[in-house]
Amino acid sequence: MNNSKPKKIRDPIIKGKRFFFGEIKINALIFLFVVLFLSTPFQLSAKVTGTCANCHTMHNSQGGVNVGAGPNDNLMTTLNGATDACVGCHSASSGATWKDPVTNAPIVWNTSEPTFNTQKGLAGGNFYWVGAGDNSKGHNVYGIAGADSLTTAPGKTPAGCTNSCHTTLAAAPSSQNSNRGGCRGCHVFTFHHEDNGVYRFLKGHGEGASLPIDPASKNITSFPDYVTGVEDNDWEQETAIDHNSYKGTTTIYDTDGSALTTYKTMTAFCSGCHGIFHGNYNDITGRGMGSSTPWRRHPTDIALPTTTEYNGYNPETAYNAEAPVAWTNPSVPARAGAVVMCLSCHRPHGSAQPDMLRWAYSDMDVGTTDPNKAGHGCFVCHTQKDGL
């Protein structure tokens, strides 16, 4: 992890050149190959393989008794005593488990505090804290946490849907959310048995859709409102070797419902419920983030500048998973294509910090030289705001 100023950046390309022009050219070539290999994100095939019975039950009946809560959509088994099939497969009681040992499903809710890495969760974070009762530290998802005091998603676009998942993710699947309650509020359509390019099953329900959601809008050719990206093969259980590569754009857009189709960015997806925090550009009513400095809200889907203090963070050569960026081309990350996004600061499932932040906002102390604060959080990008 690198969170230092430009002078501290160790550029492996420069090191490679030194070798190349030195006496041991073979070693230099090997070194370059290794660097290239390690810096290229491993693309994980999200297509599920394995024994059908691990996840499915044909009639939710065995020996004359129900297999679990249900029956559930798509004949899913509800594991681990959960009330929701998604939660059952993607949860674990041990804090050390990050991948289900039987199904290989990534664990997003450890009912004991996660211990499998320093960030205490996979890339999307962990529901442990909100599941334990702290509503500020995760999305309140059905099967994990009940509804909090919020009556709608923070930053919800006023013109958006007035019920359903935009109001709460804590409601059970019902006609009010087209049976998309809980996890399916974000992972609207899942493609466990397909490798179709939909990043982490983050697919919209089709532009302008109303309840009930038309099942036909699952078709990604007819309704291409989905996120793209390159997925780490261990979902960032570790980030020293490789990491996710998110999709972003530097094109200015409003949250009018078409951005996800057009740009397929992570931020456009988040804007589906939290649109006020991204758009509406030039809206004099106070909505949106503005269109240029001075920003009214922290910008997202905006280029990480290559000038001033931002030049101190080169995610192409020194990617910091504590403050990830998106890329205009996730398959070929380049400094010029680095983009600030929602997930630069937040973990969508939850974290140990209020507002699902990746770090303690209260530790962001301008001028600090405290090694636990300086170079972290906001200061990864805002490199001249700490005291280093």
Place this chain on the structure above:
Amino acid sequence: MRKTLMTVCMVLLSVVLTYGLANAVVTGVCSTCHTMHDSQGGADQGASGTQGYLLTGGCYACHTTGGASGAPKIDGTADNTGTGSGALSDAGGDVNAGGADQDTRHDIVPADTFAMTPPGYTSGLTWTNQKVTCDGTFGCHGKHGATPGVKGLHHTGSGSAYRFLYVQAGNTGADGTAVNGLESTTWEAGGALTSDHNVYDSDGGDSISSFCANCHGGFHAPGNTGAASPFTRHPTDEEAVVANIDGAGWAFSSAEIDQTPMGFTSAQITAGMVTTDATTGTPYTTGNGKAICLSCHRAHGSAEKDLLRFTYSSMNAGNSTNNTGCETCHVAQR
């Protein structure tokens, strides 16, 4: 010349017997099944004691080892050389294929002590310590309001009801509605073939799945499985396999029709479909075949838990070496 005539007669007799039974209309020597006084040479005939309708034994006695010649066997003996699930069985399966494991069959084997309310049972009968019987009120074959349920049916044949099966919605005690279907000439002994296999009905109230729902109703019908994707229980009589699941991957072969048979429409059955879709005149691959209970299960029993046609624990998505069972239809999961 005399020997030749004898040989021809023997051959003709065997053919007549074979095809007579294939239509489920029993023909042949009366004494094969009946005894007039349960006495011959001063000895008891067949099963101990006299039997109703002058039979030499009950249902199970005739349809298991040593039973009446020509009667299809349900215990893996005699004519059975089927290929389903590694067991030797007719279309309905083999009650002994699973050995002592009672989870592999309907509990009609005399030694079975297993007696439970049928999984998915909704309402109607009281199943206290009641095993499944071959026919009658708690049975599968015959009219549910008659005693015995199969009375007379052996001599009227499956033209009256496919394999003497009747749908009795709600278990009201009425005889029920005859199940529709076309029967293999050999009950699929040796395995179903593209040229000779059962054809099951998968629409309306006379389908084979509606019949199974007599006892397992909670696993059938839109109210229990969902009416469309996403289903909450595996649908039967609802989803057209080729159109909605498989795409181009399902090939109509003897192996596939044996491992995972589909059901078809009443109209197709009425038209006499056996190897092709009678509506379109093309092979099954472009038909309207739907998943039915028997797509996965063998009614009598199999070597697998839950009377399955395949080993459920071996159904492994993404394993290209196993394209049977679930993956016969779910081609995308191969």
